Amino acid sequence: MQALLILIGVAAVSAHLQELAFDGQKVFRVIPQHDEQVEIISSIGSNMQVDFWQPDSVTLVRPKMQVDFRVEADKSVEVEDLLKESGVEYRVLIDNLQAALDAQFDSKARIATHSYEKYNNWETIAAWTADIAAQNPNLVSRSVIGKTYEGRPMYLLKMGKSGTNKKAIFMDCGFHAREWISPAFCQWFVKEAVETYGKDTVMTTLLNHLDFYVLPVLNIDGYVYTWTNDRMWRKTRSKNAGSRCIGTDPNRNFNAGWCTIGASKSPCDSTYCGSAPESEKETKALADFIRKHLSTVKAYLTVHSYSQLLLFPYSYTYKLPPDYEELNSIARAASNQLASLYNTKYTYGPAAATIYPASGGSDDWAYDQGIKYSFTFELRDTGRYGFLLPESQIKPTCEETSLAVKYIANYVLEHLY
Ligand code: 0X9
Ligand code: ZN
Ligand code: ZN
Numbered sequence: 001m002q003a004l005l006i007l008i009g010v011a012a013v014s015a016h017l018q019e020l021a022f023d024g025q026k027v028f029r030v031i032p033q034h035d036e037q038v039e040i041i042s043s044i045g046s047n048m049q050v051d052f053w054q055p056d057s058v059t060l061v062r063p064k065m066q067v068d069f070r071v072e073a074d075k076s077v078e079v080e081d082l083l084k085e086s087g088v089e090y091r092v093l094i095d096n097l098q099a100a101l102d103a104q105f106d107s108k109a110r111i112a113t114h115s116y117e118k119y120n121n122w123e124t125i126a127a128w129t130a131d132i133a134a135q136n137p138n139l140v141s142r143s144v145i146g147k148t149y150e151g152r153p154m155y156l157l158k159m160g161k162s163g164t165n166k167k168a169i170f171m172d173c174g175f176h177a178r179e180w181i182s183p184a185f186c187q188w189f190v191k192e193a194v195e196t197y198g199k200d201t202v203m204t205t206l207l208n209h210l211d212f213y214v215l216p217v218l219n220i221d222g223y224v225y226t227w228t229n230d231r232m233w234r235k236t237r238s239k240n241a242g243s244r245c246i247g248t249d250p251n252r253n254f255n256a257g258w259c260t261i262g263a264s265k266s267p268c269d270s271t272y273c274g275s276a277p278e279s280e281k282e283t284k285a286l287a288d289f290i291r292k293h294l295s296t297v298k299a300y301l302t303v304h305s306y307s308q309l310l311l312f313p314y315s316y317t318y319k320l321p322p323d324y325e326e327l328n329s330i331a332r333a334a335s336n337q338l339a340s341l342y343n344t345k346y347t348y349g350p351a352a353a354t355i356y357p358a359s360g361g362s363d364d365w366a367y368d369q370g371i372k373y374s375f376t377f378e379l380r381d382t383g384r385y386g387f388l389l390p391e392s393q394i395k396p397t398c399e400e401t402s403l404a405v406k407y408i409a410n411y412v413l414e415h416l417y
Contacts, residue, residue: 022101022231024073027053027094029383030083034063040086041067048075051232053386054307056249057271060262060356068093068383070232093383100388101231104180107391116188117394119180122152122224125216128187129155136194138162139207146285149238150221154285159193160211167416169409170290170371171301172215175250175362177222177233178387179305181379181397186216186303188398189405206409213289213297218282219250232387236280240267248274251304252358253283254365257316262358273360283362290366299373299412300366301405306386308344309378310335310404311351313367316359318352323372330411331375334404341400344380351376373412377401 032038038061044050045058051070052058061067071079083090094100107118114120114128133142139161144153160166173186193212196203206212217223221237235247245268252263255277259265263273278284290297312327314320321327331348338346347354351363355378367374380389380397389397 022097024076025070025097026073026076026080026092027068027070027097027383027386028079028083028090029066029068029093030088030090031066032061032063032088037086037088038063040082040088044079044082045069048072048079050075050079052270054383055356056234057262057264057269059264059271060358062356065356068386070094070097094386094388097388100385103385103390104388105391107394116184116191116398118391119184119394120187121227122217122220125183125187126153126155129157129216132190132194133157139194139197140190145215145289146281148219148221149236149281150224152220152224154218154220154282155216156289157190157214157216158211159190159214160207163208166209166211166296167298167412168211168213168293168296169299169301169412170213170215170293170297170366171303171405172218172286172362173303174215174217174219174223175302176304177219177226177235178231179379180226180387181305181389181394182303183217183223184394185379185398185401186214188394189402190214190216192398192402202406202410206406206413210409210413211296212409213293215286218286220282222247234270235272236282238280240272241275243267245272248272248280249360250280250283251302251362252360253278253280254287254360254362256361256364256368257359260359261316262356263360271358277360286362287365290369290371294369294371297371298416299375299408300363300371301375301377301408302362303377303379303401305379306381306383306389307355307378308346308380308382309354309376310338310346310348311354311363311376311378312348313350313364313374315351315357315361315364318350318357320350321367324350327373327375330373330408333411334375334407337407338400338404341403342396344396344400346404373408375408377404 259273335346
């Protein structure tokens with residue numbers, strides 16, 4: 001009892017600390033017009049405590065690019081003055097981050113059970129993976145593909161009617177810890193599959209003829225850290241030799257032009273590529289699983305946020321992939337499907353030209369392994385709430401995204417042989 005009370009006390013204090021930490025912080029959006037203004041953004045980035053949201057690192061900023069960054073409360077006046085003086089076009093995207101942080105938990109019930117319309121913590125998601133498999137033994141099974149740096153089991157769900165020689169779609173969520181809508185989507189998609197199997201003809205056909213592997217959270221340690229310590233954490237939580245800074249960007253850690261462009265060699269940066277490709281236990285576990293299942297996995301989908309984009313290779317080069325025409329037309333059709341529900345607009349294209357060049361991503365790696373249908377989703381929104389998407393948007397976001405995922409899966413099924 002004593003221990004329990006202390007635990008509750010610690011949780012309350014850490015939640016409270018995190019709450020105070022964001023009061024008065026602002027998120028700015030700037031569009032530097034030329035190299036000189038890019039320089040100004042870079043100097044703000046290096047001289048102030050600035051956290052780049054989009055793109056994820058100051059090194060990726062280019063002229064005419066829309067840039068969102070978060071500024072500490074005591075620096076925000078100074079930063080705004082600098083922007084004004086230098087004539088860089090800007091606006092305040094989020095005026096008080098604390099208010100946005102509070103707004104994300106806007107669903108009515110704050111009950112401690114699992115809900116598809118709330119953000120669930122890791123403990124709740126882990127228990128859910130066991131439950132959903134136990135409740136749907138003919139459709140869902142759970143396995144463990146490895147352990148995280150901090151020792152948590154990485155659960156993978158396999159969905160589909162049992163059959164022989166089935167091909168599969170692989171989908172993961174939760175690469176970047178702070179992109180909470182992503183794990184929410186993986187959970188939603190599993191729910192939708194089990195609830196609509198036998199009712200919805202497309203889903204029924206998909207599960208009869210294909211398997212879905214769904215990894216609800218890849219970067220579990222980081223996700224836990226966003227609940228306990230720092231809501232804005234992105235990377236893994238591994239220690240780096242010779243540095244006090246923690247973590248590697250899992251989406252810079254794959255062996256695809258590793259650390260050549262749009263990635264940092266400094267452990268203190270949010271896009272640190274790691275000491276070597278697959279240096280992280282989490283990326284290694286994912287890559288090992290895919291290598292082992294290359295003969296069956298026909299599509300690789302990885303879910304991030306935010307910006308409303310549907311991206312495909314390449315990111316490590318501006319070169320177009322050999323399957324550019326086909327991937328582009330799939331992305332166009334999937335985006336149209338997505339928009340058909342709530343009119344949510346997605347931009348699609350090869351990632352390097354559509355957002356920014358960045359090497360070491362899992363999408364490029366999967367594609368170069370021969371998985372032709374490789375896509376990255378960047379879910380809602382376009383910056384109003386950014387990573388702090390209110391819970392009231394989980395349902396519409398997941399419903400519309402499911403349409404796009406089903407479209408891609410159905411396309412893959414129809415083009416298997
Ligand atoms: O930079 C990323 O890893 C992704 N954007 S995010 O804001 N969610 O971090 C985009 C990934 C696109 N693909 C590659 N860079 N390979
Ligand atoms: Zn059939
Ligand atoms: Zn991401």
